Amino acid sequence: KIKILMMEAVVSTQSTGFNPDFISRMLSRLDWTVFVQSANLLGVGEGLPDMLPEDQDFDDEDVLKKIHHALLEVEVIEGELECPETGRKFPISKGIPDLRLNEDEK
Numbered sequence: 001k002i003k004i005l006m007m008e009a010v011v012s013t014q015s016t017g018f019n020p021d022f023i024s025r026m027l028s029r030l031d032w033t034v035f036v037q038s039a040n041l042l043g044v045g046e047g048l049p050d051m052l053p054e055d056q057d058f059d060d061e062d063v064l065k066k067i068h069h070a071l072l073e074v075e076v077i078e079g080e081l082e083c084p085e086t087g088r089k090f091p092i093s094k095g096i097p098d099l100r101l102n103e104d105e106k
Contacts, residue, residue, distance in 0.1 A: 009079025009092065011042055016072050023064045026071065027052060034084065039070040 032052035039045030047066045058064070081090040081097055091098050 009042060009076040011079075012075045012077050012095075013069075013073050014075065016068075018065060018068050020059070020061060020064045020068075023068050023071070024058055027058065027067070030071075035070070042070070042074060042076070044070045044074050 030052070036045055036048050036050065039048055047063065048070065049063060075095055076092050076097075077095050079092045081092065081099075082088070083090075
């Protein structure tokens, strides 16, 4: 699971086809707390539940559409990611995060 928060950012949105089955399958792969925090920081978290539904067959289409939007339709163009465990920041430029290790981390 990825545990990186998105911080201040310039974002772009682009509509993509909604596939509720795909989004339902992705739920178990998300660190839900970090996902919701990131969506809120980007201004697209309204309507997301605080807790991930326990039901594997979660089918609330309105919530799935909100998850779809935050997960697949919002692209960070400029900004940074921050690791909530270490506080290390990773820049994003032209939509590409720079996750390279520093020399002292190799």
